[in-house]
Amino acid sequence: MPGEPRSLLHAKRKRTVDAIVETVIYLYTESRRLTKERARAYGLTGPQLTVISILSQLGDLSLSSLSERIKAQNSTVTGIIDRMEREGLVRRERSDEDRRIVLIRLTDKGQTLAREVALEPMEIFRTALDGIPRRDIDELFRVLDLVQARVRELVGETDHEATPKEE
């Protein structure tokens, strides 16, 4: 194959890719920052506000299901719940069916707060998407989904542990 202006094409594409990566980072970090700012108004931290909003929507949850929801390790969530319990926002309650499980439950104080805030994760990001035409949203979804599939493929995606792939 003869020489082509390949590097030029690559250069342009690299700029686009850089911009996309930058944008994703921006959206993610800005959303986090805003959640935090919003939480501060109620004397909470970002993760604490998220926990309150999840418990309020889904009811009592075991510590591990909570961890799964907020995509953090159990050991991290233990700490978050410790501090929230100290503040009287949640209570730990041992499950009766399986006494290994700790159920996290909102106290009255926690529920009152929940009603005041009603926050979605990544809220500004969502709000921004509201201002975008339907067709563009669909396009965004379509391509992001392609990218995600590709990442999962590259990563191996056996859940980093679970089911060893058998085909």
Place this chain on the structure above:
Amino acid sequence: MPGEPRSLLHAKRKRTVDAIVETVIYLYTESRRLTKERARAYGLTGPQLTVISILSQLGDLSLSSLSERIKAQNSTVTGIIDRMEREGLVRRERSDEDRRIVLIRLTDKGQTLAREVALEPMEIFRTALDGIPRRDIDELFRVLDLVQARVRELVGETDHEATPKEE
């Protein structure tokens, strides 16, 4: 305006938005996880590897420009550099022109490591984008850019402090 099946449209749209948000979170956190995993192989943490790769590409940087690059506060980067200095990966050097400035410089050990790794931030994400057709990449860029603009608009975007808006 007469009644429309508005809630149905909203429901569908909400699902799409949820999926988009989920995907962005996935891409961001998975990229971070991979960087960290990769760093471990060299006895480094994620941020440390990022610092090495940036310094290696751009040469010596002041602490603040480094903070800007990795989008973290100065106080955070101070800590990262402390530990890297302890490990003999970088040196602090007071600038001669402006003695307020601390220049961060890779040691020989740091440079050797840099040559071994050569990592881009959010690397898998980038790699995944490589497998996506040009037209889709352009679409993704176009719409994400719209979203970003909308977020900036919503946030006020006076740099959270800088130039008080005067129009």
Place this chain on the structure above:
DNA sequence: GGGCATTCTTTCGTGTGCGAAATATTCGCA
């Protein structure tokens, strides 16, 4: 029925990550 793998949570050590206050240096300007 007793032990052993499994599951759920906590503990521990270390490393970010932030914001406010302290410190050091430079710059503008009266």
Place this chain on the structure above:
DNA sequence: TGCGAATATTTCGCACACGAAAGAATGCCC
């Protein structure tokens, strides 16, 4: 000159965040 505002970095206190190991309870299976 000399002093107060501005800039660059560090210190401090706190809250995540993770992984490895310990602790507690369950379930399986001989």
